[in-house]
Amino acid sequence: MAKPLSPQWKTSNKEIARMATKQQFLDFLYEIEPSTSTVSACSSAHTNLRDKLSAHETFKEVHVSTFLSGSYVRKTAIRPQTRDGELRRPDVDIIVITSHTTADSPETVIDQLYNALSDGGYKNLRKNRRSVSVLLATVDMDVVPIIEAPDGEAHLIPDKELNEWLRTNPRGHTQWATDVNKEAGERFKPMVKLLKWWRREHLADLKRPKGFILEALVAKHMSYSETSYEELFAKLLRTIKSEYALTVALHQVPYIEDPAVAGNNVFSNVEPEEFKQFYDMICKHVGLIADAQAETDGAKQLAKWREIFGTFFPAAGTAAKAANENLLRPAAAAGLSFPAKPIIPNKPQGFA
Structure with a gap:
């Protein structure tokens, strides 16, 4: 008779699942990375736009320099999905440092930027509160004019509605994301991607919170010691549910200080009803995750996770990817880290 396995070699069905x-x-996480074709399209688009601004006959008089900001640079971008037959284009944030001063009205500054972009041949433009949007077939770009702050440690951004110049620090946000990711054992940025994807699956039409607000939320409430992404995501949602129950009951929004601009709340533009809708979906999925983690049948457990994350969540593992613990690989565009993988037919490409 075969000798029974000792207790340390026994593995429960739940552990196998x-x-x-x-x-x-x-x-x-591998699948929701931006594709190399999208990275290439974004790189070409922002390079062309920046060159046109620096060479514009009149705008070059106030043009100092440009740099990239947002999820594109912070490496927290995810590939877009097709919804209602339309592919959601990737977003690229371009910061334009100008020689304007606070004596210039925000509306005049944004108008001047708009006119320069129009002269550059861009047809689908939109003036925003603090920027000009450039909408192309393959990418959306948000072009933001700023000036140096008097203390030299940050910048000022024009706000048309307030008719004021407000403090901002996009480079500080980029460095902050890098620092937090290192502190979290390189798991912060993947966690942001998981939350962004989850939000888009279930709250695609909700205006806010999104983008950097979600990054700040993850940084504040994720575990910095847990290594399992399943448990990291479960703990994150449970913590958010517990932390903000009273906030929602009082019809308020959270206060999370901007990590690069002291005194600013990253939730300042989020409406209480928006946050409640986000919070209610969190609460619902805390229950769904509990069901998934309690499931001992592997196939059923995966089916529940696909309900949480959508059909991009794989129904079965891929052995070839098992050895690839480094989910972010060098991309075609210098200075970026996206996976160098081929385009997968019949799947949306890009990121947002």
Whole structure:
């Protein structure tokens, strides 16, 4: 008769299911990375626009320099989905440092930028409160004029509605994201991608919170010691549910200080009803995650995670990807880190 396994070699059905799910999370993070074709399209688009601004006959008189900001540079971007037959284009934020001063009205500054872009051949333009949007077939660009702050440690951004210049620090946000990711064992940025994807699956029409607000939320409430992405995501949602129950009951929004601009609340532009809608969906999915983690059948557990993350969450692991613990790989555009993988037919490409 075969000798029974000793206790340390016994593996429960639940543990087997959990091991399977670990690979699915790695595969999922791999799949929601921006494709190299999208990175290339974004690189070409922002390079052309920046060149046109610096060479514009009149705008070059106030043009100092440009740099990239947003999820494109912070490496927290995800690939877009097709909704209602329309592919959601990737977003690129371009910061334009100008020689304007606070004596110039925000509206005049934005008008001048708009006219320069129009002269550059861009047809689909939109003036925003603090920027000008450039909408192309493959990418959306948000072009933001700023000036140096008097203390030299940040910048000022024009606000048309307030008719004021407000403090901002996009480079500080980029460095902050890098620092937090290092502190979190390189798991902060993947966690941001998971939350962004989850939000878009279930709250695509909700205006806010999104973008950098979600990054600040993850940084504040994720575990910095947990290594399992399944448990990281579960703990994040449970913590948010617990932390903000009273906030929602009082019809308020959270206060999370901007990590690069002291005194600013990253939730300042979020309406209480918007946050309540976001919070209610969090609460619903805390329950769904509990059901998934309690499931001992691997196939059923994965089916529940696909309900949480959508059909991009793989139904089965891929052995070839199992050895790839480094989910971010060098991309075509210098200075960026996106996976150098081929385009997958019949799947949306790009990021947002």
